[in-house]
Every structure is written in structure tokens, then in C-alpha cells.
Amino acid sequence: MQCNKCGNIAVYFNKISGVALCKKCFMKSIEEKVRWTIGKYGLFEWNDHILLAVSGGKDSLVMMKIIAEIEREFPQSTLIAVTIDEGIKNYREIGLKLAKKYAEKFGVEHEIYSFKKFYGYSLSEIVEKAYEKKLPHHPCTYCGVLRRKLLNVKGKELGATKIATAHNLDDEAQTILMNILRGDVERLIRLLRAENTKIPGFIPRVKPMQLIPESELALYAYYSNIELYSVDCPYSHTSLRDEIRRFLNIFEKKHPGAKYSIYSSFRKISQKLAKNMVEIEFKRCKYCGEPTTRELCRACELLEQLGLI
Amino acid sequence: MQCNKCGNIAVYFNKISGVALCKKCFMKSIEEKVRWTIGKYGLFEWNDHILLAVSGGKDSLVMMKIIAEIEREFPQSTLIAVTIDEGIKNYREIGLKLAKKYAEKFGVEHEIYSFKKFYGYSLSEIVEKAYEKKLPHHPCTYCGVLRRKLLNVKGKELGATKIATAHNLDDEAQTILMNILRGDVERLIRLLRAENTKIPGFIPRVKPMQLIPESELALYAYYSNIELYSVDCPYSHTSLRDEIRRFLNIFEKKHPGAKYSIYSSFRKISQKLAKNMVEIEFKRCKYCGEPTTRELCRACELLEQLGLI
Numbered sequence: 364m365q366c367n368k369c370g371n372i373a374v375y376f377n378k379i380s381g382v383a384l385c386k387k388c389f390m391k392s393i394e395e396k397v398r399w400t401i402g403k404y405g406l407f408e409w410n411d412h413i414l415l416a417v418s419g420g421k422d423s424l425v426m427m428k429i430i431a432e433i434e435r436e437f438p439q440s441t442l443i444a445v446t447i448d449e450g451i452k453n454y455r456e457i458g459l460k461l462a463k464k465y466a467e468k469f470g471v472e473h474e475i476y477s478f479k480k481f482y483g484y485s486l487s488e489i490v491e492k493a494y495e496k497k498l499p500h501h502p503c504t505y506c507g508v509l510r511r512k513l514l515n516v517k518g519k520e521l522g523a524t525k526i527a528t529a530h531n532l533d534d535e536a537q538t539i540l541m542n543i544l545r546g547d548v549e550r551l552i553r554l555l556r557a558e559n560t561k562i563p564g565f566i567p568r569v570k571p572m573q574l575i576p577e578s579e580l581a582l583y584a585y586y587s588n589i590e591l592y593s594v595d596c597p598y599s600h601t602s603l604r605d606e607i608r609r610f611l612n613i614f615e616k617k618h619p620g621a622k623y624s625i626y627s628s629f630r631k632i633s634q635k636l637a638k639n640m641v642e643i644e645f646k647r648c649k650y651c652g653e654p655t656t657r658e659l660c661r662a663c664e665l666l667e668q669l670g671l672i
Numbered sequence: 673m674q675c676n677k678c679g680n681i682a683v684y685f686n687k688i689s690g691v692a693l694c695k696k697c698f699m700k701s702i703e704e705k706v707r708w709t710i711g712k713y714g715l716f717e718w719n720d721h722i723l724l725a726v727s728g729g730k731d732s733l734v735m736m737k738i739i740a741e742i743e744r745e746f747p748q749s750t751l752i753a754v755t756i757d758e759g760i761k762n763y764r765e766i767g768l769k770l771a772k773k774y775a776e777k778f779g780v781e782h783e784i785y786s787f788k789k790f791y792g793y794s795l796s797e798i799v800e801k802a803y804e805k806k807l808p809h810h811p812c813t814y815c816g817v818l819r820r821k822l823l824n825v826k827g828k829e830l831g832a833t834k835i836a837t838a839h840n841l842d843d844e845a846q847t848i849l850m851n852i853l854r855g856d857v858e859r860l861i862r863l864l865r866a867e868n869t870k871i872p873g874f875i876p877r878v879k880p881m882q883l884i885p886e887s888e889l890a891l892y893a894y895y896s897n898i899e900l901y902s903v904d905c906p907y908s909h910t911s912l913r914d915e916i917r918r919f920l921n922i923f924e925k926k927h928p929g930a931k932y933s934i935y936s937s938f939r940k941i942s943q944k945l946a947k948n949m950v951e952i953e954f955k956r957c958k959y960c961g962e963p964t965t966r967e968l969c970r971a972c973e974l975l976e977q978l979g980l981i
Contacts, residue, residue: 539852540852542937543848543849543852543933543934543937543938544923544927544930544933544934545930545933546929546932546933546934546936546937547937548937548940548941551937551941603927606923606926610919610923614853614915614919617915618853618912620855621853621854623855624852624853624854624855625852625853625855627855628851628852628855628856628857628860629852631857632857632860632941632945635945636941636944636945
């Protein structure tokens, strides 16, 4: 098969559009899609101080590569990569190493912040405590809530005006389906808010890779000689997300385009909903001062339940 | 296990609420849920002329039994059961027989209308034609569109002010998920409109069983000595709905309450969306005069593609 753009040998074929691309044109198409996403949804300003949340997984490394390239055109803009060390035994070490290595390679400043240092406990310790106390939360709940808070706190210290995360199309479709299956409409609506609303004390989070399927990011990483680490997080296999990931992958194979359909349905619904959204009043967490709609922010609430605050 | 209401031997246990019920209290609970749904969503007026869409499947037979009972309290209201004979070989005959038998038993007037007589072709003939012409639609598309039109046309002739269908909680959750996976937000929104909007020439459709899981309807049917016919529609196994049904059943087993979560998420979203919904302008189909947003109604459009109009 030949590349539809330049006639070279194609390495990529898109079932939905019928487009075949060679390695070079495929990589360019991904980069253009990221640029398009940034422009279309107004993710970055010309003078943004962008914090890249880089776990060291392929998605975040690809994001770092592409955004570093784009931001070279914007000298007033700055980039800093941040890796959170949650403290997950036999897992996080590899990610930290890769994040550091590629930040150097792509010429991006890099910082590491750990749960242990900031909260006083690693994720593994927190999860153990939660088991002891028979709390119903999944490890991913603690990990996500505490990671997001740490990014926001450190982002403010670093003067960041945007936090970019490497969520891809699969992540977005999974999250939407997960919230629908859980009946969590509020969180579904909040997904959009985080991107477009200015809340004092809360750095806007943007997702420049949101339109790119996970499989295409993997191919892009491969052609960029980015090392993939095939170790999965030890907690991920027990999660609802993992179950939904498997269902969606089977479903997408049978019905190509299904993931994008879920994503775009939700975008359309969100846009319609955004029109008459009531402004939520934000307070400051009485423990840590972070913005929250309640007395305590979710992170302090979880730590309090564990008796760690 | 004992019934939580009367102390008799329980035959039903609800995993989510932890409630156990005996046969009599279980049946009463289903009937009360139907009454509650009718009241809560304002499905019927005291003087409605209700057309019950009765296929002969257990759901529609249970609906007929319960609604006939409820409507005895409203002497100004009338009931008529209508069965559509789509003309599906080796399948529809059994449903027709059961619909007729139970309409008589529950004292409800009963009419049968056929695709063959109204459209000139049975569903089997239409599906054959679609195969010949290599049209992309699924048999369920023809069946659904043509059945709904026939019900609306005949309903108007009969003076019906409401059409009640026996869609249960599983049907609703499947439909929502199906439309999300297909990215069909318009149809998702229309689901709500059909219930609450008055469109000239279009009889409002209501779903009194929408809160009852399929499994509970099956149990109710069993205790009501309603015959179940275990023959599936020959077309159903090829459908997207069937695939989603299987996924949802597996998912519900692992996460009790998931079907209701999907349903209630969507209700909440719909209510928020309904607030700023733009009124759609309805025209009349240039072939048949039925209400439509386009030149042709969907039924006439499908028949025209087939060269049958």
C-alpha cells in the first residue's frame, strides 16, 4: 500500500477514513492533529507557562516531544515537565527514569515531586492504611485525587498558567462511559468545566492529545524511538476503568469509530449544557487552602478518613 | 429468607436495596412502581384514550395487565391494545396469539394491523428487498420506523391520546448506550422529547415500565401465569442492541445498579438540556402527511429507497 500523501510505502492505514500514510506523513499527521486541537479548543495562549504532567508513559513522552516542538515557535511561552512520584513499588521507578531521560533529550526542564515528601505517605502506604480501615475507595481514587492536588500546588509555586496532561481519545471515551455507568453526571459535566473555566487558585487543565487514539500514540512513540515500558501499574487491573477499556477495545474493533463517537457525543452534550450552567461557588479548603466546593478539598477529606491529617 | 413487609417466605431479593419480598408483596411492589412512574412523570391524564402497544412479549403483556388494573379506577379513560403484525416468518404468529388471548383475559379491546396490509409488504419482504439493493440498514431499522408510524396512524384513527409502550429499564439503558456509542446525540435528546412534547399529528408516547428491570418483569410475568414465548426474533441476534444487551448484563452482575445509573444519568442530562431546547419546526411528509422535520418522513424515505413507494 502507498502513502496517500507522498507515494512512499504506507505503514499506517485508517479504517474509518480509508487514508494510508508512510512513517513520515503519519508522524506529521499526529503533530498536525495536536496543533489543530490546541487551536480549535484554545488550549494555549502565546505566553502560557505550561506545566507538562509527564508520568514517563508513552503518551506523556509523546506529548512532551510534540509540545516542545510546537512551543519553540512561541518564545514568550515556557515549558516545564513535572513527574509525580506517587510511591508505587516496582513500578514508578521506571517511569521516573524515562521521564528524566526524555525531558533531557527534548530540552525540557524537569521536576519530580513525591507523595511521600508532600503528604508524608507514599501511595502504597496510603492504600495499606485504607485496607486496614476497610475504606471502600479504589487505589486509583487516592492516586488521582492526590496527584491532581500536588500538580496544582506545585504548578502554582512554579508560576504555571496551564497544566497539560496526555489524556488520549481512549482515556476520554473510557472516562465518559465510566461516569455514565456510575451515574455520575456531575463529574461528567466537570470534565468540561476544568478545561474552560477560570477558578481562582486552580490552574486550568488542558488535554492536547484528546483526539488521538491510544493505538496511534503507541505507533508514534515507536517511530520516535521512545521506549515503551510494558509494566502496568499493579493497581490498574482491579479497576472499573480496566474493564471498560477492554469492552471499548472489543467494541471499537467491531465498530470502528466508536471511541470517537462517544467522545464527540459528549462534547456536543457538554456544549449544550455549558450554555445554561450555573456558576459553582468555590471556597478554600479549611486545611490546605486549595479551591473546593465544600469545607474540605477531596484530598484532605480522603486523608482525614485515613487518619493521616 | 423472610419478606421484609409481611414475614412470609421471600421469593425475591434486591441486591441494591437489600429488600426481600414474598410473591404477593413483590407483585405489589412492581404495580406500585408503575403507578409511581405514571404519577411522577405525568404519563396519563384521567381521561386519556390509551393505546397499549402489545407485541405479545412478556413485557407488553405485563404492562397490559397492570395498566388495565389501574385504569379501572378511571372510568373516563379508555384502553385499547394494538398488535402490529410486521410479518416476520415463524415468529410473529406466537405473539399475535398471546396478545389476543391475554387482551381477552384482562378485558382489553384488541386490534391487529399488519405491515402487509398497510404498506403492501411484510417486513420479511422488505428486508429481502434491502438485501437485494445492498442497502446498509439493519432489519430493526425498517421494523422500528414502520411500526412506530403504523401505531401513530392507527392511533389517530382510533382517537388515542397516548401510546404506551412496554420499554423496560434494560431497554432504556441499552438505547442510551447505543446512541452514545453511535454518537447520535440528536436521537438521545429526542428520546425525551417524544414523552413530553406536544407535536401536532403525533400521539405522545409514554413508557410506564421504564423503571422496571427486565428480570423483574420476567418474574412478575411468571407469577402472573403469563406464558413466556422463548422464541427470539430471527433478526435480533445480528443487532448492535443485542451486543450491548450482553455487555450490560455482564456489567450489571458485577456492578449492581449500573443499568439504573445509566438511565438516571441520562434523565438528569435530559432535564438540564430540556431547559434550553430550541423548538424544532415540524412539517408534514409530502407523501403521507405524517409529522416530520424533513420533506419526507423516515418511513416514506426508507420505502422510497427500496423503490416501494
